[in-house]
Amino acid sequence: MFYRLLIVITLTLLTVVGCNSSESGSRTQERAQTSVASDTHKADHNKATRSDGATTADVTKSCLLNVGWDPWEPYQYQERDGTVTGLDIDLFVEAAKRAGCTVRFQQGDWGTLLSALKAGQVDVLLGASITPLRKQYAYFSEPYRAETWVLYVRSEDVDQYSGKSLKKLLDSGLRIALVNGYVYGDTINAFQEDPAYERQFKGYGLAEETFNALMNRDVDGVLEDPFVGADVLRRKGWRKEIVRLPMVLHSGSVYVMFSQASVAPETVERINDAFAAMRADGTYRRILRSYGS
Structure with a gap:
């Protein structure tokens, strides 16, 4: 699976260097709670002891984290059996x-999840x-991985769009x-906030909806993470109808x-320490490799 191999390469580079940005959302709230009860997400907390003498079972009594997620495969998604999984999910669990x-x-x-987090309803x-x-x-x-934003267009439009800057495309x-x-980086944010261009950006609730809009000719392009875009096109069977332009609009770290x-x-500090330990003992790389198999 090619895009998963690319994830491994990108995140491994971030690991090597030490693993060292308009809130909005008129989206319909969809809520469902899923217990982390799958075999891969079970843990025997009673057997582990922290350096301060407390067992992880003791700490767990006061540390229940409600994690909000939206479908964004391969980073966050739900298996047919109801298990919530994905690269981001597996690393955080x-x-x-x-x-x-x-x-x-x-x-x-x-x-909606951003609003819930602000209110403390999502942790x-x-x-x-x-x-x-x-x-x-x-x-x-x-930071625990890198992200990149690229532009997808209909295959029939590639020739007229290739080689042009984002400003020329918007013009x-x-x-x-x-x-x-979503935060798409300073360049995109500046265009979104510019009165000359703001009406050319159309928001949707989910990544899949943006590609549906492109196929329906409601828009001319889609901004998306390349791995998410590749997954949507694979599932929809649109890899010939929609392609990405050879331009990277933003690249940075996520948290x-x-x-x-x-x-x-x-x-937060305990989570940071755990990420560091995962990198040190190879668990981080093992999880990455599992998405390249």
């Missing part, structure tokens, strides 16, 4: 287990970017679909976001 925390999941669209969101506004109500982990009238509440209203700073 392992880190939470090591930090002595239990995890439960709450599904929703990103915009954790994964794959998040740091913004000044979010820092007012959220803590952030150390030509290009309409772009994106997901509400775990914690609600300041419901999560103690000490818990």
Whole structure:
């Protein structure tokens, strides 16, 4: 599976260097709670003892983390048996287990989940970017993987769009679909906030909806993570109809976001320590490799 191999390469590079950004969302809330009861997410907390003498079972009593997630395969998705999984999910569940925390999941669209996290109704969101506004109500982990945003267009339009800057594409009238509440980097944000271009950006609740809009000619392009885009096109059978342009619009790090209203700073530090330990003992690389098989 090619795109998963690319994930491994990208995240491994981030690991080597030490693993060292407009909130909005008029999306419909979709909630579902899923217990972390699958075999791969079970842990015997009673057997582990922390350096301060407390068992992880003791810590777990006061550390239940409600993790919000939205369908974003291969990072976050749900198996047919109801198990919530994905690269982001697997990494965080392992880190939470090591930090002595239990995890439960709450599904929703990103915009609604952001509001819930701000209110303390959701404790954790994964794959998040740091913004000044979010820092007012959220803590952030150390960066745990990289992200990239690219532009997808219909195959028939490739020739007229290739080789042009984003500004030239927008000046030509290009309409772009994106997901509400996502942060696409400074360049995209500047165009979204520019009165000359803001009406050319159309928000949707889910990544799959943006590609549906492209196929229906409601928009002319889609901004998406290349691995997510590749997965949507594979599942939809649209790999010939839709292609990505050879341009990278943004690349940066992503973080775990914690609600300041419901999560103690000490818990954030324990998660950071767990990520560091996972890198040191090879668990981090093992999880990455599992998405390249």
